[in-house]
Structure formats: C-alpha cells, structure tokens
Amino acid sequence: MAELPEGDLTTVAKALLGWEFSAHGSTVRLTEVEAYAGVGADPASHAHRGPTPRNQIMFGPPGYLYVYFVYGMHWCANVVLGGEGEASALLLRAGEVVGGIDLARERRPGVRDHDLARGPARLCTALALGREANGAYLLGDGPIRLRPPAEPADPARIATGPRVGVAVGSETPWRFWLTGEPSVSVYKRHKKAPAS
Numbered sequence: 040m041a042e043l044p045e046g047d048l049t050t051v052a053k054a055l056l057g058w059e060f061s062a063h064g065s066t067v068r069l070t071e072v073e074a075y076a077g078v079g080a081d082p083a084s085h086a087h088r089g090p091t092p093r094n095q096i097m098f099g100p101p102g103y104l105y106v107y108f109v110y111g112m113h114w115c116a117n118v119v120l121g122g123e124g125e126a127s128a129l130l131l132r133a134g135e136v137v138g139g140i141d142l143a144r145e146r147r148p149g150v151r152d153h154d155l156a157r158g159p160a161r162l163c164t165a166l167a168l169g170r171e172a173n174g175a176y177l178l179g180d181g182p183i184r185l186r187p188p189a190e191p192a193d194p195a196r197i198a199t200g201p202r203v204g205v206a207v208g209s210e211t212p213w214r215f216w217l218t219g220e221p222s223v224s225v226y227k228r229h230k231k232a233p234a235s
Contacts, residue, residue: 041178041186043101043120048074048127051120053199053215055185057192059138060116060131062183063167065146066138067156069131071216071223073202075117077126082207086126096174099123104183106163106173113160114169118177118185132203132214133157135222136165153221192217200226 044054052074060067075084077097085094085107096105097119105117105128121127134156136143143155143165156162163169168183177185196219199212203226216223 067134
C-alpha cells in the first residue's frame with residue numbers, strides 16, 4: 040500500500056511529481072500539479088470559506104480524490120493532502136500517459152501523445168474520470184490508484200510559478216512542474232473580466 044510523502048503542502052506537492060496516477064486502464068506520470076490550502080488561508084481554494092457539500096472531501100482524511108466540475112463542461116481531479124479538518128488538496132494539472140495509451144487515444148482522438156493529459160480537464164478525459172470518482176481512495180488497491188515512482192523526481196528539475204486560471208491568489212507560486220516535459224501545460228495568466 041502506498042503512503043503519501045510527509046511534509047507541508049508545498050513539500051508534498053513537489054514530492055508527488057513523477058508519481059503514477061491510474062484509472063480505467065490508463066496511467067499518467069504526473070508532470071505538473073497545483074497546490075491549494077484550506078479555510079481562510081487561500082482565497083483561490085474551494086475550501087476557503089469552509090465546508091460545503093461540494094468540497095467536504097477536501098477536509099480530510101488525506102489520500103482521497105476530490106473531483107469537481109468546472110465551466111459547466113470539464114472534470115478536474117485533486118488529491119486530498121491535509122489531515123482531518125485541514126482542507127488542502129493538489130490539483131493534478133498534467134502528465135505523460137505511460138500506460139494504456141491506446142485507451143487514452145480513444146478518449147482524446149486526434150491529438151498528439153504529449154497532449155493527451157496536458158491540462159487538468161484533458162488528464163481527467165484521458166483517464167475517463169468523472170463525478171463517480173469523487174471520494175475514491177487512492178492509496179489502496181482500488182481501481183483508481185496513486186503510486187510512487189521507482190526513482191523520485193530530480194529536485195533540480197522541479198520548477199515553480201503562479202497558478203493558472205484562478206481570479207484570486209493566482210500570484211501564489213504553488214504550481215509545480217518538471218522542466219523539459221512536453222506534457223506540461225502552457226501557462227496562461229488569468230484575465231480579469233472588464234468592469235461593467
């Protein structure tokens with residue numbers, strides 16, 4: 040049975056780069072993640088204002104999957120990291136498909152292999168993840184699993200920068216990625232809506 044790395048939110052976020060995330064016959068090696076803290080600590084977090092029916096899974100225990108729907112069309116997946124009541128999670132932003140690539144290609148036809156899981160919604164599509172995966176335990180032997188790599192990622196390859204697609208807290212440098220990986224998503228600064 041796998042165990043999550045120990046440490047604070049950003050330490051664990053960096054340590055999970057290179058881990059393998061498997062679901063529905065395909066496996067992605069994580070190349071980009073984005074951390075979110077809990078109540079009052081992070082205005083970009085779904086847990087910022089406290090527990091709701093939507094975010095309850097974020098409040099622990101760690102090692103579970105938090106899946107949510109965004110923009111009325113995409114699913115995004117997060118690993119719950121904080122202890123009971125702490126509410127922190129790690130958005131799985133991108134990865135390289137390293138197993139079940141034919142299935143991932145069927146789910147995302149017509150795209151290059153490095154684009155199959157390049158971005159959080161694409162990652163979920165490549166792994167066929169949706170609402171039913173919310174609350175899945177990732178560290179056991181279930182159908183949706185998170186496993187450490189044979190060798191941890193080289194710390195010299197880990198880069199950090201601002202988060203993507205959030206209106207507040209985007210400047211917080213809690214997006215982490217492995218440099219030189221073509222599967223890492225392209226950074227786009229959030230554009231504020233014009234004042235009306």
